[in-house]
Each structure stands twice: as structure tokens, then as C-alpha cells.
Amino acid sequence: MTAFLKILRPGLMTSVQDLGRSGYQSLGIGSSGALDPVALRAANLLVGNNPGEGALEVLYLGPAIEIEAQSVRLSFVGARTTIEILPNIEAKIGTCIEGQRSVLVKRGEIVKIRSIVGGASLYVGIEGGLNIDPAFGSVSTNIRAATGGWRARALMEGDQLPLRRPQALDRGECRLDGITFFPSARIRVIPGPQLHYFEEAEIAWFFDSEFTVGTSDRVGMRLRGQRPLQHAKGFDIASDAIAPGSIQVPGDGQPIVLMADRHTTGGYPKIATVISADLPALGRLCIGSKIRFESVTVAQAHALRREMLSFLEDLPNYIVPISRLSAPFAPRLFDYNLISGVVDARTGLANPEE
Amino acid sequence: MVDYRVLPAGDTAIVVEFGESIDRQVNAIVLALDECLGSERHEGILETVPTFRSLMVYYDPAAISQAALADHIAGHIRQIQVSDRPSRTWRLPVCYDTEMAPDLSDVAARAGLTTRQVIERHSGLVYHIYMLGFLPGLAYMGDVPEELVVPRLRTPRLKIPAGSLCIAMAMSLIVPRETTSGLNVIGRSPVAMWQPDDGALLKPGDKVIYQPISLREYHDMAVRLEAGNLKIEPVTEQSEIAA
Numbered sequence: 338m339t340a341f342l343k344i345l346r347p348g349l350m351t352s353v354q355d356l357g358r359s360g361y362q363s364l365g366i367g368s369s370g371a372l373d374p375v376a377l378r379a380a381n382l383l384v385g386n387n388p389g390e391g392a393l394e395v396l397y398l399g400p401a402i403e404i405e406a407q408s409v410r411l412s413f414v415g416a417r418t419t420i421e422i423l424p425n426i427e428a429k430i431g432t433c434i435e436g437q438r439s440v441l442v443k444r445g446e447i448v449k450i451r452s453i454v455g456g457a458s459l460y461v462g463i464e465g466g467l468n469i470d471p472a473f474g475s476v477s478t479n480i481r482a483a484t485g486g487w488r489a490r491a492l493m494e495g496d497q498l499p500l501r502r503p504q505a506l507d508r509g510e511c512r513l514d515g516i517t518f519f520p521s522a523r524i525r526v527i528p529g530p531q532l533h534y535f536e537e538a539e540i541a542w543f544f545d546s547e548f549t550v551g552t553s554d555r556v557g558m559r560l561r562g563q564r565p566l567q568h569a570k571g572f573d574i575a576s577d578a579i580a581p582g583s584i585q586v587p588g589d590g591q592p593i594v595l596m597a598d599r600h601t602t603g604g605y606p607k608i609a610t611v612i613s614a615d616l617p618a619l620g621r622l623c624i625g626s627k628i629r630f631e632s633v634t635v636a637q638a639h640a641l642r643r644e645m646l647s648f649l650e651d652l653p654n655y656i657v658p659i660s661r662l663s664a665p666f667a668p669r670l671f672d673y674n675l676i677s678g679v680v681d682a683r684t685g686l687a688n689p690e691e
Numbered sequence: 692m693v694d695y696r697v698l699p700a701g702d703t704a705i706v707v708e709f710g711e712s713i714d715r716q717v718n719a720i721v722l723a724l725d726e727c728l729g730s731e732r733h734e735g736i737l738e739t740v741p742t743f744r745s746l747m748v749y750y751d752p753a754a755i756s757q758a759a760l761a762d763h764i765a766g767h768i769r770q771i772q773v774s775d776r777p778s779r780t781w782r783l784p785v786c787y788d789t790e791m792a793p794d795l796s797d798v799a800a801r802a803g804l805t806t807r808q809v810i811e812r813h814s815g816l817v818y819h820i821y822m823l824g825f826l827p828g829l830a831y832m833g834d835v836p837e838e839l840v841v842p843r844l845r846t847p848r849l850k851i852p853a854g855s856l857c858i859a860m861a862m863s864l865i866v867p868r869e870t871t872s873g874l875n876v877i878g879r880s881p882v883a884m885w886q887p888d889d890g891a892l893l894k895p896g897d898k899v900i901y902q903p904i905s906l907r908e909y910h911d912m913a914v915r916l917e918a919g920n921l922k923i924e925p926v927t928e929q930s931e932i933a934a
Contacts, residue, residue, distance in 0.1 A: 612702050
């Protein structure tokens with residue numbers, strides 16, 4: 338019996354990601370992995386997976402997926418969204434649920450993820466995971482490096498992703514309680530490594546300024562400030578390695594934060610580097626978000642990292658069962674907004690279990 | 692006494708920087724340190740990335756503090772030996788035929804040389820691989836003779852094929868896969884720089900000699916390489932290297 342997730346519509350940028358790969362940057366293969374690894378972990382835990390299992394990362398606009406398996410348990414974690422489950426491909430009306438929970442879906446059913454709101458990323462956890470061979474220790478897709486994931490690319494219409502489990506386990510559904518996945522307006526950084534390429538006053542201006550997130554993808558996030566940053570002594574450096582969250586300042590003076598699919602090396606000075614504890618929040622930032630950078634010491638960053646790790650360890654405790662005795666999902670006519678394509682997830686879509 | 696500085700790159704990596712410019716001596720120290728750290732598997736050191744003039748060291752702060760890491764690295768640098776590092780030498784076939792070298796005549800014109808002279812000079816030396824980066828398997832090979840160092844194209848090309856031999860400042864590159872590029876393309880190699888299963892053909896510290904081949908030889912080798920009937924191995928004989 339076949340067991341697939343069939344992609345009817347890929348969304349804007351949907352790819353297979355896990356926690357990324359380590360140990361191959363010296364060959365030119367970057368780390369990749371989920372932009373929001375906290376949401377990825379939570380999505381996996383909701384369906385009983387290892388927290389680092391491969392899942393679907395959805396950016397901005399969600400996919401439509403047909404279930405080609407007896408049954409499969411999915412979860413949706415990250416930015417707010419509405420998920421519509423239709424009984425079959427012809428159906429016009431389905432059941433709507435909110436994210437941050439698991440759900441059981443059956444053969445022929447269609448899962449439609451709408452626009453996602455208040456953050457850039459959403460993760461679809463899959464019970465048992467996808468049956469995809471890891472490349473260099475990870476199933477993360479790195480499009481630029483043509484490595485990993487599903488055929489080393491973003492998902493496309495007609496893709497059939499093989500599932501490891503032909504049917505879902507017999508157990509109840511769960512949701513997250515007490516966690517939010519909001520992007521942060523304040524991102525903490527450690528100055529450097531190329532701080533000496535900027536005058537002190539310019540560095541101070543950087544930390545006093547508000548930036549707007551411009552075009553953004555898995556490689557980098559362009560920022561727009563009130564004015565360009567000035568280099569003290571040119572902007573060409575002999576290429577060196579790029580850490581995740583590096584904020585490079587190219588010739589035009591508009592900073593770019595380098596994300597999971599960054600090149601491994603590059604030739605622009607880097608004014609600061611986002612601390613590891615703030616990388617998940619960075620990965621949630623949307624185009625148009627306003628952010629400020631706050632300088633912290635390495636010791637402070639390590640303390641914040643320890644907090645983050647202990648929070649991750651505690652993550653299973655934020656999972657609560659959804660009562661089986663509660664009323665079945667109320668089917669409702671979905672309010673399509675075909676003009677703007679935007680769905681307001683804050684109104685009229687209360688969790689049916691509550 | 693080796694001069695260096697340690698710069699933070701966030702809270703999980705440091706950059707050990709030995710200079711600001713591209714220099715073989717500096718690069719040799721970087722590669723020697725990389726080898727020391729790579730072979731010992733010290734607790735808390737997760738990954739190292741050697742580049743022209745610095746080594747990035749990723750670490751796990753739960754296993755080693757930044758200060759302890761810096762001390763540990765300082766210990767290695769005090770004892771570093773760069774002289775007798777063994778290296779592999781490759782003879783890589785390269786076709787400089789105009790069909791595969793859209794910018795060869797332009798490079799020749801800029802240098803005031805004939806295309807034949809450009810080929811002779813470009814293939815007439817042993818290249819040193821400083822680093823791999825940017826794309827999987829992309830090796831930075833230097834140094835291109837000064838007269839062949841040309842500015843980038845005014846308008847980048849949307850596509851150059853895998854194997855394209857390019858000049859990027861003082862570096863010669865063979866692109867591992869089809870890519871957009873503003874670099875001058877002066878030839879093409881049939882040898883895969885990157886295999887999804889095997890990884891990168893070349894590694895930092897390797898030496899490379901370009902062996903000019905004809906268009907016919909190119910196509911012949913491409914077929915044999917594809918079929919697995921031809922495998923490119925490093926040259927082992929010391930005499931060959933000297934040749």
C-alpha cells in the first residue's frame with residue numbers, strides 16, 4: 338500500500354528541514370536546517386517523533402497536501418495560521434483548525450494551510466517522518482548547494498513524499514499550551530568578528546537604529562536602515578567563514594543577516610553575529626518587521642543559550658492532550674478572501690476543543 | 692612566534708585570524724592548525740572551516756568555554772609546524788577551446804597577449820588550494836599570474852555550466868555546478884568537482900596542475916568519466932610533481 342503526502346500546491350517556499358548538518362562546511366556545504374528550530378522540535382514532539390526529525394518548513398504561504406496513505410498524523414507549529422481539512426479533492430467545505438496541535442487525517446483528505454500570520458515560518462510535523470535518505474547527515478534541503486531534502490529543492494506541485502508509516506498510531510491528539518512563536522523585535526548580538534571595519538560612532542549608530550526586514554529568504558535577510566552603514570576602511574575582505582546569524586555589511590551599506598542556507602564563506606565585513614539563543618526568533622521575522630539589535634557579551638550569550646537549552650529540554654511538558662470527549666470539529670464555511678489572499682486567524686476561529 | 696588574533700563569531704564560533712590578506716604562508720598556518728584540531732577531536736570542538744587567512748572553530752559552549760578553547764588553540768599555535776605538510780597533487784584536464792572559453796579572447800586582449808599565451812601562462816604553474824567555500828566543492832586555486840587578473844564582467848551571466856574554469860581576482864576556480872556568475876570563463880574541465888555521494892574532489896592544501904586538452908579530448912573524457920571508465924586520481928610520484 339502506498340503511503341505518500343501528495344503536494345497539490347507547494348505554497349511560496351515549502352521544503353524539508355531538520356536541525357541541519359554539521360561537519361561539512363569545510364567542503365562548502367552549509368548547515369541549513371529549520372529557520373525556527375524550536376517550532377520544528379515542538380512539531381515533532383506533538384506527533385511523537387524525535388525532536389530532530391525532518392518536517393516540512395512552510396514560509397509565508399502554505400501548501401495544499403493530499404493524503405495518500407491509510408492515515409497519517411500531522412502537526413502544525415509556528416506562526417498563526419488556519420488549516421482547513423477537506424474530505425476529498427472535490428469538496429468545497431472543510432473543517433478548520435488552528436495550529437500548534439496534531440491532527441489525524443485519512444486517505445483522500447486534503448490539508449490546506451492558508452497564509453501564515455505574525456511570523457514567517459510554520460512547521461508541519463509528520464508522525465514517523467518522511468522516508469527520505471539523509472545527505473551528509475541530514476534531510477535538510479539546501480537549494481543553493483543542491484543538497485539534501487526532497488530532490489534537493491523546494492517542494493513542487495505533484496511531488497509525492499514517501500511516508501515511513503503507512504498508517505497513524507492509535508493515540509490521541511495533542512496541542513501546545515503556554516508557548517508562543519512570535520518573532521522578537523529585539524535581537525541580541527555579539528559585536529564582530531569584523532568590528533574593526535567600522536568607526537566607533539558607526540557601531541553606536543548601528544545599535545541605536547531601528548531596521549526594517551526587507552526581502553528575505555533562507556539564505557539571507559536584507560535589512561533597511563535610516564541610512565546606509567559606512568565602512569571605515571573598505572568593504573572587501575579576503576573571504577572568510579560565515580557563522581549563522583552573521584550580519585554582513587556589503588558595499589551598499591545595507592546589512593544582510595545570513596541565515597541557515599548562507600554560503601559557507603564570503604567577502605564582506607561582518608559587524609555583529611546574532612546569538613544562538615535568538616536564532617529561532619530571528620527565523621520568525623517577516624518582511625516588514627521592525628527590529629533593533631542589542632549588544633551582549635559572550636558570557637551573557639552563553640547564559641541565554643543555557644536557558645534556551647533547558648527550555649528545549651522542558652518542551653515535552655508544554656504538550657497537553659486534546660480531550661477525545663470534546664465536541665467534534667464544527668465544520669464551517671471558510672471565509673475565502675481571494676482578493677488579498679489574507680486570512681485573519683485572530684477572528685472567528687476559536688479552537689473547537691475549547 | 693606566530694602572530695594571530697581570536698575574534699568572536701557569535702557565541703558558538705571563534706575566528707582564529709592570522710592575517711588580513713591572501714598569503715600562502717598565512718594559509719599554510721591556517722591549514723596546519725586545522726589539521727591539528729581535526730585529528731585530535733578535542734571535546735567541545737564541533738567543526739572547523741579553514742579559509743585564506745583564518746580558521747573558524749565552531750564549539751559547544753556546554754563542553755568548553757571560549758577562554759579554554761582559546762588557550763587550547765594557543766597551545767597548538769605555539770608548536771605549529773608548517774614545513775613538511777604532505778599534500779596531494781592533481782593533474783586536471785582543462786579544455787581552453789574557444790567553444791568552452793567565452794572570455795578567453797577578452798582576457799587575452801586585456802593582457803595584451805595572444806589566447807595561446809594566456810593558455811600557456813594560465814596552465815604553466817602549480818596552483819595551491821587555499822580553501823573550499825561558497826558552493827559545495829568549490830576550490831580557490833592560486834595564484835593566477837598577475838597579467839591574467841581581470842575585472843568581473845559588467846553583466847553577470849545567468850548560467851555558466853558545471854566545470855567552467857573561471858578567473859576570480861587572483862584565484863582560478865572550476866565551478867562545481869551550473870551557476871550564475873560574473874566571472875570570466877576561460878575554459879572547462881570534464882572532471883566533477885563535486886559528487887553528491889562522495890563530496891568534494893579537492894581539499895585545501897592540495898596542489899593542482901591544469902593539463903590543456905582539445906575539444907575532442909574533452910568530449911571523450913566526459914563520456915568516459917560519466918561511464919565510470921576514467922577516474923581522476925592525485926599524482927603520486929614526486930618526480931611528476933616536479934615536472
